[in-house]
Amino acid sequence: MTDVSHRRGGSATGEGTTVPGPRRARRAAQGAGRGGRQAGIRPGAEGRRAAGRGRARPRKRSAAKIAAITTSTAVLVVAGVGAALYEHLNGNINGLPLIGGGSEKADAFGRTPINILMLGSDGRDNAADCKIGGDCGGGENADVEMLVHVSADRSNATVMSVPRDTKTELPTCTDPTTHQTMQAHVDRINSTLQYGPSCTAAAVHQLTGIPVDHFMKVDFSGVVNMSDAIGGVPVCVSNNVYDPYSHLKLSKGTHTLKGMSALEFLRSRHGFGDGSDLGRTVSQHIFLSSMIRTLKSAGTLTDPTALYGLANAATKALTVDTGLDSIPKLLGLATDLNKVPSNRITFATMQTLQDPRDSSAVVPSSAAQNLFNALADDQSLSNGSGGKSSTATATPSPAQPAVPDLQITVQVNNGSGVTGRASQIAQDLIDQGFSPNSGSANAPVPASATSVHYAPGRQAEAQTVARALQIPASRLQQDSSVSQVTVVVGSDWSSGSTFPSSGGGSSRPAPADAKAAVAGANSSTADQSKQCAQVSTFDTVSVGGVPMTPTQAYADSPNVPNSAP
Structure with a gap:
């Protein structure tokens, strides 16, 4: 299915400014x-x-x-x-x-x-x-x-x-x-x-x-x-x-x-x-x-x-x-x-x-x-x-409101064993329009599989991050030990800014919350x-x-x- 990164482009010359048109x-x-x-x-x-x-x-x-x-x-x-x-x-x-x-x-x-x-x-x-x-x-x-x-x-x-x-x-x-x-x-x-x-x-x-x-x-x-x-x-x-x-x-x-x-x-x-x-x-x-x-x-x-x-x-x-x-x-x-x-x-x-x-x-x-x-x-x-x-492969919470990308702070932890992977992905998320406060660190232990962790009530934010990185819905996990969306980069994602479709599990990105979409x-x-x-x-x-x-x-x-x- 189509996956689109939500990139922000252009800068404002001032709120309400009108550029005369031809x-x-x-x-x-x-x-x-x-x-x-x-x-x-x-x-x-x-x-x-x-x-x-x-x-x-x-x-x-x-x-x-x-x-x-x-x-x-x-x-x-x-x-x-x-x-x-x-x-x-x-x-x-x-x-x-x-x-x-x-x-x-x-x-x-x-x-x-x-x-x-x-x-x-x-x-x-x-x-x-x-x-x-x-x-x-x-x-x-x-x-x-x-x-x-x-x-x-x-x-x-x-x-x-x-x-x-x-x-x-x-x-x-x-x-x-x-x-x-x-x-x-x-x-x-x-x-x-x-x-x-x-x-x-x-x-x-x-x-x-x-x-x-x-x-x-x-x-x-x-x-x-x-x-x-x-x-x-x-x-x-x-x-x-x-x-x-x-x-x-x-x-x-x-x-x-x-x-x-x-x-x-x-x-x-x-x-x-x-x-x-x-x-x-x-x-x-x-x-x-x-x-x-x-x-x-x-x-x-x-x-x-x-x-x-x-x-x-x-x-x-x-x-x-x-x-x-x-x-x-x-x-x-x-x-x-x-x-x-x-x-x-x-x-x-x-x-x-x-x-x-x-x-x-x-x-x-x-x-x-x-x-x-x-x-x-x-x-x-x-x-x-x-x-x-019916095409969605995960069960999103319909009660969760959408949060703009700019307000989503992401922590990226490197468990891949490849130096610099977390900082590369964190910067890519910032470039796509996520919070500039997003950061990177080494994971406590090595990880063989990439995953996205989220605190209770933050599933919609995790889905948004997963879509931006093309991480499958099957890799999302609710985790009460984290306070913000946390991406753990595993050894199955050793290069590139988007998760490889052959990386195991479903290749479909995390679905949007369709019920919230029409609310x-x-x-x-x-x-x-x-x-x-x-x-x-x-x-x-x-x-x-x-x-x-x-x-x-x-x-x-x-x-x-x-x-x-």
């Missing part, structure tokens, strides 16, 4: 055909945007485009087109290089997982997008970021949303199109799209430790065309809802959303949950789950005319990496995705806390590391209850057809200048037509 420069480099204005950079524009991203401010940016991506891949599975139509569809696709996303490791059977970063841009660089709404003054941020993990054996998948206002250390990266460079600094992760999708992929890889193999970005107006082509997506809302900012207005119950109504639903951040982007990710998951069920249902895509319209809209909407920039490549990916049954597709949102320095931003909570570890270890999270994956992540599976989007009970909207709940706004706006019957 917004219009990219569109100039891509050519007038993409509708960009040939204008200069507007320094500081992102800083002005970020300053006003509190919950009370209306957002007129799309959080919808991600739905189109899933449609585009699913439809291509069944698309049978002639040569002329094939060339037409192939010519629709725009491909860009992917740099800095990391790389996968094959399992014992030579199979590798697939991790696809799905992006929805808030750019308004053409007349169609501006007509729909939002800021049309230029600029591009990642309004939606979802990492889709498809297991190496193609039996399960996980879709993890990374909230767009997540503040984290961003890596140095260069836009392969404009050649503009972003220096490492701390900012919202969605700002990286100013330097191209490849930069966002590098940032997500640095944040999570999960390799990003591909990216797919969809444009704004494509959502409208594609939701029309699919014939609509049924969604349920828990109560009457009116969000004046996205213009979504629905009565309690189930509605089939097409075109603009689908867009309004996916854009609405004030209508659901706590009225923030976190609540919106959950309603997006409900929409995508329903769309997957619709696409997989019998007869949904049997009409050749509708099928071509959907494929045409899908390919026009996509910007992908060069590993996916043709119909055959997309077909191969779509075939893999189509193998996963709905009840084995898990949706989750990265666990976060409010940024203590910026109330309009969030930071990953310590619990997010368990979710990252599970995906990096290729574990299924699709049993619905959030329990441990607090609002997880669900795509087969949950009775799930409704929970309308906010907070005063997240206003009508006539009066703050109120979305349900109260519905009652107070009888002259506003519903988005769907």
Whole structure:
């Protein structure tokens, strides 16, 4: 199975610092055909945007485009087109290089997982997008970021949303199109799209430790065309809802959303949950789950005319990496995705806390590391209850919270008989991001087998260390005589910074705690057809200048037509 070291890269230039991005420069480099204005950079524009991203401010940016991506891949599975139509569809696709996303490791059977970063841009660089709404003054941020993990054996998948206002250390990266460079600094992760999708992929890889193999970005107006082509997506809302900012207005119950109504639903951040982007990710998951069920249902895509319209809209909407920039490549990916049954597709949102320095931003909570570890270890999270994956080979304690690598101090004891082994491994752990207080010493007695010892209540920390060193789960031992995670290097590990797979016992690294991975992540599976989007009970909207709940706004706006019957 895949094992990924959680290395930390880049240094911050200062909390909240914003590096001005080459917004219009990219569109100039891509050519007038993409509708960009040939204008200069507007320094500081992102800083002005970020300053006003509190919950009370209306957002007129799309959080919808991600739905189109899933449609585009699913439809291509069944698309049978002639040569002329094939060339037409192939010519629709725009491909860009992917740099800095990391790389996968094959399992014992030579199979590798697939991790696809799905992006929805808030750019308004053409007349169609501006007509729909939002800021049309230029600029591009990642309004939606979802990492889709498809297991190496193609039996399960996980879709993890990374909230767009997540503040984290961003890596140095260069836009392969404009050649503009972003220096490492701390900012919202969605700002990286100013330097191209490849930069966002590098940032997500640095944040999570999960390799990003591909990216797919969809444009704004494509959502409208594609939701029309699919014939609509049924969604349920828990109560009457009116969000004046996205213009979504629905009565309690189930509605089939097409075109603009689908867009309004996916854009609405004030209508659901706590009225923030976190609540919106959950309603997006409900929409995508329903769309997957619709696409997989019998007869949904049997009409050749509708099928071509959907494929045409899908390919026009996509910007992908060069590993996916043709119909055959997309077909191969779509075939893999189509193998996963709905009840084995898990949706989750990265666990976060409010940024203590910026109330309009969030930071990953310590619990997010368990979710990252599970995906990096290729574990299924699709049993619905959030329990441990059946592929795991150890029994982790579900009650133990995740601890950031930087807070884990490791003692490495050398029992191998090879001088310097403990200090080498301790330094490697520090380089990977573990506590700089980690140290090394000689073991009291020689050891023939490498092992990892942990005090009661510290199993999750030991698992994290074992994964970083690729030590099998069978080598973990609870030991009341140690106060911190202690690695004893045996004679079976005489060289190298990772444990050799032939070193005896199971070759599978220590598994992540799969139950903890989905704790607090609002997880669900795509087969949950009775799930409704929970309308906010907070005063997240206003009508006539009066703050109120979305349900109260519905009652107070009888002259506003519903988005769907």
